[in-house]
Amino acid sequence: MTAPVNRQIVLAARPAGMPKATDFRLETTPVAEPGPGQILVRNIWMSVDPYMRGRMNDRKSYAPPFEVGKPLDGRAVGQVLKSNHPKLKEGAVVSNMQGWREYFVSAGEGITPLDASLPLSAYLGVLGVPGFTGWYGLKEIGKPKAGETLVVSGAAGATGSLVVQMGKILGCRVVGTAGTDEKCAYVRRELGADAAINYKTAGDCVDALREACPKGVDIYFENVGGPILDAVLRLLNPQARIPLCGMISQYNLEIPDPGPRYLFSMIANRALMQGFIISDHFDRYGEFVGEVGGWLKQRSIKSEETVVEGIENAPKAFLGLFSGDNLGKMVVRLAPDPPASDRK
Amino acid sequence: MTAPVNRQIVLAARPAGMPKATDFRLETTPVAEPGPGQILVRNIWMSVDPYMRGRMNDRKSYAPPFEVGKPLDGRAVGQVLKSNHPKLKEGAVVSNMQGWREYFVSAGEGITPLDASLPLSAYLGVLGVPGFTGWYGLKEIGKPKAGETLVVSGAAGATGSLVVQMGKILGCRVVGTAGTDEKCAYVRRELGADAAINYKTAGDCVDALREACPKGVDIYFENVGGPILDAVLRLLNPQARIPLCGMISQYNLEIPDPGPRYLFSMIANRALMQGFIISDHFDRYGEFVGEVGGWLKQRSIKSEETVVEGIENAPKAFLGLFSGDNLGKMVVRLAPDPPASDRK
Numbered sequence: 001m002t003a004p005v006n007r008q009i010v011l012a013a014r015p016a017g018m019p020k021a022t023d024f025r026l027e028t029t030p031v032a033e034p035g036p037g038q039i040l041v042r043n044i045w046m047s048v049d050p051y052m053r054g055r056m057n058d059r060k061s062y063a064p065p066f067e068v069g070k071p072l073d074g075r076a077v078g079q080v081l082k083s084n085h086p087k088l089k090e091g092a093v094v095s096n097m098q099g100w101r102e103y104f105v106s107a108g109e110g111i112t113p114l115d116a117s118l119p120l121s122a123y124l125g126v127l128g129v130p131g132f133t134g135w136y137g138l139k140e141i142g143k144p145k146a147g148e149t150l151v152v153s154g155a156a157g158a159t160g161s162l163v164v165q166m167g168k169i170l171g172c173r174v175v176g177t178a179g180t181d182e183k184c185a186y187v188r189r190e191l192g193a194d195a196a197i198n199y200k201t202a203g204d205c206v207d208a209l210r211e212a213c214p215k216g217v218d219i220y221f222e223n224v225g226g227p228i229l230d231a232v233l234r235l236l237n238p239q240a241r242i243p244l245c246g247m248i249s250q251y252n253l254e255i256p257d258p259g260p261r262y263l264f265s266m267i268a269n270r271a272l273m274q275g276f277i278i279s280d281h282f283d284r285y286g287e288f289v290g291e292v293g294g295w296l297k298q299r300s301i302k303s304e305e306t307v308v309e310g311i312e313n314a315p316k317a318f319l320g321l322f323s324g325d326n327l328g329k330m331v332v333r334l335a336p337d338p339p340a341s342d343r344k
Numbered sequence: 345m346t347a348p349v350n351r352q353i354v355l356a357a358r359p360a361g362m363p364k365a366t367d368f369r370l371e372t373t374p375v376a377e378p379g380p381g382q383i384l385v386r387n388i389w390m391s392v393d394p395y396m397r398g399r400m401n402d403r404k405s406y407a408p409p410f411e412v413g414k415p416l417d418g419r420a421v422g423q424v425l426k427s428n429h430p431k432l433k434e435g436a437v438v439s440n441m442q443g444w445r446e447y448f449v450s451a452g453e454g455i456t457p458l459d460a461s462l463p464l465s466a467y468l469g470v471l472g473v474p475g476f477t478g479w480y481g482l483k484e485i486g487k488p489k490a491g492e493t494l495v496v497s498g499a500a501g502a503t504g505s506l507v508v509q510m511g512k513i514l515g516c517r518v519v520g521t522a523g524t525d526e527k528c529a530y531v532r533r534e535l536g537a538d539a540a541i542n543y544k545t546a547g548d549c550v551d552a553l554r555e556a557c558p559k560g561v562d563i564y565f566e567n568v569g570g571p572i573l574d575a576v577l578r579l580l581n582p583q584a585r586i587p588l589c590g591m592i593s594q595y596n597l598e599i600p601d602p603g604p605r606y607l608f609s610m611i612a613n614r615a616l617m618q619g620f621i622i623s624d625h626f627d628r629y630g631e632f633v634g635e636v637g638g639w640l641k642q643r644s645i646k647s648e649e650t651v652v653e654g655i656e657n658a659p660k661a662f663l664g665l666f667s668g669d670n671l672g673k674m675v676v677r678l679a680p681d682p683p684a685s686d687r688k
Binding site for chain 1: 569588591599600606609611615620
């Protein structure tokens, strides 16, 4: 048996505007042997997420910038192949932050063993950071009450699709926006939204939203940025809440687009808008997994994924986020799921 | 002695964009005799406030629209001339909502006797709604902590000038913006701000604010709307708070200007933006008058007014708000202050 070779994706150049395939490079490195106290992990699934675009710029933000010539990183799920670590056993399925590569050696920092009875890729989506983000933002900032109207942008995406379903479970009227008719159909039929609006064909969205929200808007869960927020502002109810989760439409712009004209509605309606970063709230992760994992096991919620095969296609998967190629969570499969009998 | 005649200002036409003198009309009416249980009040001071512009539109908002052909209304301070009311005595100085007229008869609704030992016009400014608004918004939404940096737009205005001074009392670095060099000098020298920026000569304000806020911005108290907010967003610190009090730059626009490009900063910095309307919080008025009235008596704070003489000039005073004619609170004197011996 030949020694395995690690393939990884390196940031070849900092993108200007929309990233291109040539901003990434596939590299091959030998797989190291784990030293004392170390483990060797083979990644099975890796995540591509919109926030990674910000880390490709040479600007300090809430996460440190990626370095040119170095492998990218991000959330992944892998399996421990070899272990000299006292607690992390061979066969253990683990969450880690060493995505964008097939193999890595670690002393165990940031490595979390997972309940391997759940679908492993779910830990990158509905049970991972995207789901956790939706759960926290809706619950703690959106504070939904039964009978209220919740609008969710990016409703067919990894975060939005959980927010839509949570809104229904909590008794809200839920209206989603998405960028294709197929996604809108999915948001209505599969996720259970009361209405869905294709923002690419609905003009400024004001008329479509007014029709879909006859009692106004109490909560707007913002994943996208741009004109939808402005349309929602015109329909706000008093005491409305706007959790700001993401603004994917703006991430590839050198200078962001002008913002909403109707900010005064925030005053007239005593509205609240709050940005949040889920890494501030990891102390709530157990509570989240308990609640959402429970819904998942009871099949009260659905979780869709768009799967791209192979590390060599990870840049393509990432770029696809910005053209809306994904329904649900975009994930990259780096290796086959181990059979249940091999998971520890 | 001839019976007094009441002069009042009527809304002649709903303004389109910036109001004009011809949108207002001076009317004369007889002064009625108070009936059983009623009082006759002569107004001494009346307030003109930016929020009144919104009420000139035929649109439901947080306050009902004014009616064309009817007198305007708003906050005023007057004295009871005749009383058939069991509690409101002749000579009493009272706050009321029957501004824009010299005399009125009332059954006492919305009439509040005032402590006549304080300057009466202060009840329209630093001790009235503008001051109360600044106090509440800074305290309850801004939540200033010593050592933080507070930026205040409209810093030389009725609300902003109290916010600047409160910020200094509470130990903040305070930076004000205003529209003339004279106002900026006032904000620095008289109100004690650490820096003041003339937004009309400072371009997009980003460089000026960066220089004035070397540790970033923790709180932005928004009175004005427009580009200052966008500049502040680029300098936000983590956990920043933005009380939205007013957006005077937008009130005369048929379609509001585009909003801030840098809203994403709200996410990266987990910032909070919240609109508020002070009429929701009148239960806190006593606490406010206690605290700010105390500062005023101790001369820990200053209160400036721009006085326009006579009901016939009230529309001019109102229009002057939008061209920044006022330093501190814009008030209209309708009658001489009664001597202390005549106040009850």
